[in-house]
Amino acid sequence: MTELQQRQAPTRAAGAATRSAYHPPPPRRRFRRGFGLGGLITLLPLLLVFGYFGWWPIGQSVMLSLQQTNLVDPPTWVGVDNFRYLFADPLLWTTLRNTAWFVVLALIFGFPVPVLLALFVSELRRLGGVFRVLVYLPVLVPPVVALLLWKWFYDPDFGLFNQVLGAVGLGSSSWLQSTATAMPSLVLATTWAHAGSTVLIYLAALSGVPSELYEAAEIDGASIWRRLWHVTLPHLRGVLLIMLLLQIIGTFQIFTEPFILTDGGPEDSTVTILLLIYRYAFLNGDYGMAAALSVMLAIVLATLSAVYLRLTRKWSTT
Amino acid sequence: MTITVADLPPTTQAKSRQQFLDQVAAFERDNPKIKINATDSQWEAKTFAARLAGGQLETVFIVPLTEPPGLIKRRQIADITDETRALPHADKFESRALKPGTGPDGRIYGLPTSEWALGLTYNRQLFTKAGLDPDKPPKTWDEVRLAAKTIFEKTGIPGYAQPTTNNTGGWTLTAMTYTHGGRAEKEVDGKQVPAFNDGPALEVLEWLKAMRWEDDSIGRQHLRNGADVLKDFSAGRIGMTIATPSTYGDHITKYNGDPAMFGVTALPSGGTAATLLGGKMAVVSPKAGTAERAAAVKWIDFRYLRPKYDTTAAEERAKANAADDIPVGIPAVPFYQPQVVDPVLEIERRHANVPLNSFKSYAAGVATQDYVPEPPVAGQDVYAALDVAVQAVLTRKDADPATELRNAEEKVAPILERAQR
16 A cells, blocks of 8 residues: 555545444445536536447447438338348358458467567567567558558569569469468468557556566576466466457458458458448448348457456456 | 539649539539539449438539449439430430430439440550550450460460459459350349359350460469559550450559550450440439439530530530540540531541550441440349359369359349349
């Protein structure tokens, strides 16, 4: 307890005791009344902004998923028709499989990479700042520009990657041109583009690990791996769990990479849920179907997050 | 009354922009009760819905020719039949030019602003390098295949490129199917059903497959839409591709291509002389009231149709475009019958700034072709399903064209059924 807390604590306790002698209502209710009007007025602007820009559109999306509309005439209520047609669309199942495959690949490759990069950068005695900038640099490149560059990297006829592979005698790869390699290629580009921000978060978390623990471990003769396992990772646990959840939610919503690099091809092997929503809404003008799939995605992600947080509550330090 | 109109040329095309603004002023002078607000916004599928719902859509906006069928079906553009019938030379419209904006009910929902028949663009310089005669471009798909093989063998550059994504694969496959006498949809018991799962489309896929895996003459990059292909074409990385002759404009102004490189001929034949139209149409917001709609059609006539039937307006437009280095003289689909359009074409030829010789075989070829319209129901869905078939035969050696067409048919059939319920 800090000095300030020690000084305040008795005063607060005494005040509460005095008040309770004259005003018997339970503390919980008193808190509510005290919070009531003043709190509400303070919160009002926030509630209005959130309500207008957040909850109102969410409510509208749910309504739209049960309607058919051309955005000109009044919408027609169609019940669960949009959902029925959605489940009858064979592309939905392909899309779900593709998205799940992307999420798995992104977790296998995309999740450990920023952790390792952060550990590497934090261990550097020199040039740490330079590496921090280098790692973060891809985040500064506008995504569409970066992806157009990757498109050229991946070009099977004139692209950089195949030229390099050819120069070192490794032949060439199909990259985006094959159903087998298209998705891993998207994961590679995505990991490159997004790792920087995550590395910064891990670096911030790493700077909070008390140096005495490392010193103690070193005095006890712990190797670098044992220090990593017994000191670093336990301290990163809370951040790791949250980042994992955010990554799962983020990767489920992958859109820009397949939109720019493959447009869902070859043979629909990279059509993701968001790309399908885009096609329903903007290519077919079927806003009801697009809203139905969006609502389904939101429900799945909310459920997934709730289950995940419940399961990991006891491991989390936050 | 005020109406808003899209299509104001960007500031980079100063003279055309000024000419547009001068036209707005002239129109307002002729029609003192109508005020025009011009915007330089372009059609974008992504923003259309939000702008329509938010009341931000212009009264007159321009859409690619592939859009009207869907917009008509969803009633997202206004019926302008009565207003159109009151226009000058309304009885002398060329029916095939009006067709893309005409609904299944026979009503008019859009008026053409520019229309071109799909053809085959080719790199004249690569033809010469490969020992081929650039003045004798291929007339059949077999000749295209031979030329592609020769170009690749002699220059190492892919001889031909097929667009495959963003529905452009299905769109071009449909055009090629027309040249083999096939169709994408047919009517059965009063309803449209898929018609591509038979001989003609199969022939096209077999042809593509042979070019990719037997001849290996068309490179390995097969995930591109029409715009990507054009970019590569202008960079000299492609021998031939399917496109409208209007792509000459982007080739010169957008991609800084060499004018001498550009060649175009009519869409090659697979036994039938046919093609598909590309281009743009002017349409009117469904939220426009009766008076606004009338003013909108008046503006469309003033801006887009008049230079196609009035020689003075045609000359003004041709001069302004030529001064801005915008191509003049590319052979387009006439909007009116010959007695109206011939004097205008003569004026355009006088101000032409394109190498007319490069467009000669195109003009001669399309004159004999049948212009087959887009699939009437859910055309974009048909194209999306056929994209997959085209991608399959070009990226997977063991892909079976017949199976791919069957899969596409299974995908499209319920969509067509739903669209006609």
